Amino acid sequence: MRLLTHVEATPEQMRILADTRPGFHLVRGAAGSGKTTTALLRLRQLCATRLSRRERLQVDEPVRVLVLTYNKTLQGYVAELARQQVQGAAGLILRVATFGKWAVDMVGNDGLVDRERTVPTIRRLAAQLPLPTEFLIEEVEYLAGRFRADDLDAYISARREGRGQSPRVDRALRKRILSEVVEPYEAIKIERGWKDWNDLALEVQKAPFQPSWDVVIIDEAQDFSANQVRAVSAHLSADHSTTFVMDATQRIYPRFFTWAEAGVDLTNTYVLRSNHRNTRQIAALARGLVEGLPTEDDGALPDFSACDREGALPAVAVGRFSDQVGYAIHKLRSDVDLTSESVAFLHPKGGGWFDYLRTRLAAEGIEWCELTRASGWPTGPEAVALCTVHSAKGLEFDHVFMLGLNQQVTPHGNEEGDGTLDMLRRLLAMGVGRARKTVTFGYKADDPSTLIDLLAEGTYEEVEL
Template sequence: MITDSLEARILAGLDDEQREVATTLTGPLCVLAGAGTGKTRAITHRMAYGVHSGLYKPQQVLAVTFTARAAAEMRTRLRDLGAGGVQARTFHAAALKQLQYFWPQTVGGPLPGLLDHKAQLIAEAARRLRLSTDRAAIRDVAAEIEWAKVSMLTPDSYVRAAAGRDAPAGFDLTTVSRIFQSYEDVKVDRNVIDFEDVLLIIVGILQEDPRVAATVRDQYRHFVVDEYQDVSPLQQRLLDLWLGERDELCVVGDASQTIYSFTGATSRHLLDFTHRFPGAQVVKLVRDYRSTPQVVNLANRILAARTAEGERLRNAPAWPAPLELIAQRESGPEPTFTECADDEAEAAQVAGRIRKLLDDGVEASQIAVLFRTNGQSEAYEQALATAGIGYQLRGGERFFARREVRDAMLQLRAAARSVGTEPVPQVVRDILANLGYSAEPPSGGGATRERWESLAALVALADEMHANRTQEPDSIFTLQDFTVELEERAATQHAPKVQGVTLASLHSAKGLEWDAVFLVGLSEGLMPISFADTQEAVDEERRLLYVGITRARVHLALSWSTARTPGGRANRKPSRFLDGLRPNTARDAAGPRTARPARRKVTGPAKCRVCGTLLGTGAERKMGRCGDCPATYDEVTFEALREWRKEAANEAGVPAFVVFTDATLVAIAEDKPPTLNRLATLPGVGPSKLERYGEAVLAVLAQSPEA
């Protein structure tokens, strides 16, 4: 039976809605949780409350989420609440553990090896079919195969189901299907499986073997699913098999944060939850504890603008009513909107503002620069380096792979066997001092500063854990506890915070937060991205910007540039999503801009733009003129494009025509498209090549004599 003091501790600090979540321990429960509303706190306290009340056995509770970092964070919180026996894993980790256990008794023999990366095997699959590919094409095909598999499609069923999708890397759907099948054959030959296979195989075992299904259902009685808006059809099928006919399920999500549809994720399961479970209790968390009223107001307005558009648009795609957040923090500065002359100027002004924040006492680890594509990071890396500001590129070298971190873990592990009763934070400081840690950071930057920042992150983690684990009078936190935590974090890549400004894509920023956030590159073609050519795709881009806005606690800066390079054409426009939101602007009186198709529609026979003759060959149609008419391009521009194409082809290891044919290159040189949207209208420039080469082509054109 739960004690009054323990009940008070578990429920302390929860608001009314969070407390309702924490104390609703049975039956289906749907928690609609807006950004910054404390959803992780609510569900971890719910599981802890259920354990301490005796209603849950910790080993019979399974919480699943979508990243190893989120799962590790959940386990840490549960341990701090005295419910460390609860299983918190990603879908893949939970499925793999079950597969490793049941494989010998259901299939027999050793489990095939697990494939870390698909690229090498997809390249081999393409070679078997005598298809030419480069690294970008392999990446695109890998993503498409992953989408197909989480959508539970086979190579045979893929073509029909994928009708209407843009085929990756310029291949048609039938060719993608052939590569898909060849990839599956290569895996069989190598005796390996990929991450999607882990889920597919365990789903097959649970469907075909009632004994295994009964064992799993007996093991796990209560389920919690975080980020439920990101569940794929395959993950939902696995969850259904875990549940069986039961309804002991708690799901948490927010349809307005659905940003992974391209991977097969869908918010449909969250939105239809009460239809599947008519008696389900629904709790809405809308009190935003993360952001200031100014940030929350902008986030609400970016979603409300789409709601208003939907009321005006005929046959508009479904747009679920968003949660309207209510700010709980004190007032802060208004978000700023800045237009810059070019990308270099934008990066420089961001670096200057970051320097001011640092001078005002904001920690570097509490500042982030977020962009739409990874290719945008270089300008900010250079600007921060020039300003002498340390940064970390999210997705770069893994924290626990750094040499100083590995050395620190070895020494801490050795000391844990013999250390006395001295407080853990002081012991950690003493040990790491031998590796270069000091109370004050070294002057300057470079490798010495990076090494110190890694060690400082371990010290800060020791301080945080000591504070959390010694709240009760009889609680003990040992160095052994700390080393166990580090080893678990290393296994799941749950890195502690490192000093340094974070550079990250908007997608990779999901689940994180900072005191100050700079959203950069907010121009048409980047936000929304140029290949978002349907209303559904544009809606997802809007949600992505919403996620970016809600990462900020206090300071929020939004910026864009009117030209790519210094002195280039100022033809960029700020993102349509900012219409009516930035100062002194109003939404277009003619109504909202809708998604435009990436290609120009051909309504009749193509004619030469010079003499009007019907064009008879594909090459002539690509150039837009017949072969007898004189070229209208500048020779310097054309040669610059040819030189760029040669370098791109050499880097990819493919013939030059695979990048762009001569006819397409001529069309580009003659048209000189100023934007990605304009480039997309030229024959021979499909969505895949636009994403892969578009920015580089515009950069070449920007250097042309007439630019």
């Protein structure tokens, strides 16, 4: 699977690279603006600056560099790119990891349980509350990740953002969530010796001193929780350079918090406005999906006016799933150079939803690889990747296919401002933004996702199968 090609820094990026001052720095930008590229170029620049100072001052201690990503797929991708930037530099220790892996290596995984174990417990406790159960599960994870363990009561009166306008969660409901769900859940964890992923972040905050980090890059920072940011902050050197790279418009997990409440005093904020990845047509399709959503302080809408390339209109194929796959394979054969271009089939669910596609690709002799939760970037000749939309965050491909976009795989509430619908809109727009050249959707005529109705008129070509 092909990586990013070598790129030269743009004038927009050069001013970010020139800022080597210690402290916390924020780089914001919409999909396609070169955030990950900027992060890696900044990594190279900061490492060079620190190594030069180390040599000049004849310091024995190595420069310690930490690059954190949200999920395993992006970690594998960034790890390959990061090592290319600073490969073999003497006097430098480079660590590229997900937050979870870095934290487990620091404090251990005794008692650590995945969501598959904790969610049924939360679901049972939340059953009596007048809110959708899945929404409540995310609400519990949201408040646990945002507030300190000894300050959960702050949730009752805090300004509650990043969770949509519906369902409405007033003060009375917040008190019930704390008393009837969160407090019993915490007691159950203690009784069973469980530690969930938020507990892991809290443990890292209190972990004994270890060699601190001089340079830190956090990519896709919009999906880190406040407690995860606090955990990283607890292990920084006195003159650290920490860079958060993010776009709140692409936030697809309930993670909202302010930098001040996470203890971060930003030294400087930079905004990337140019769109180097998408064509104008792809950016226009993505923008239609998120138009009208609150962008929050650190968000940026996809901007087709900032693109410098034209391309084909995205296609929306309407028909049976087997016909959608047949249409996609025809496009692979006729419009894609599988020796030099990359292709991603993305799906909100993944897993078994890819079974039929796997069978058809194999029958056609088209090699493919799986990216979801892969901790290493595939280095084989495969040009086609299968991946959940969540795991595609931060990646890019020449061609993106999202087939089977039926309502069954994108369920949500029906009220205006529904938080789940807002999340799905961001998720689908993020998937569109992965594409450099073409985007193809597909859905069944008798069961379209409501997200299809949000596509702006004139931004796509409908194909009846």
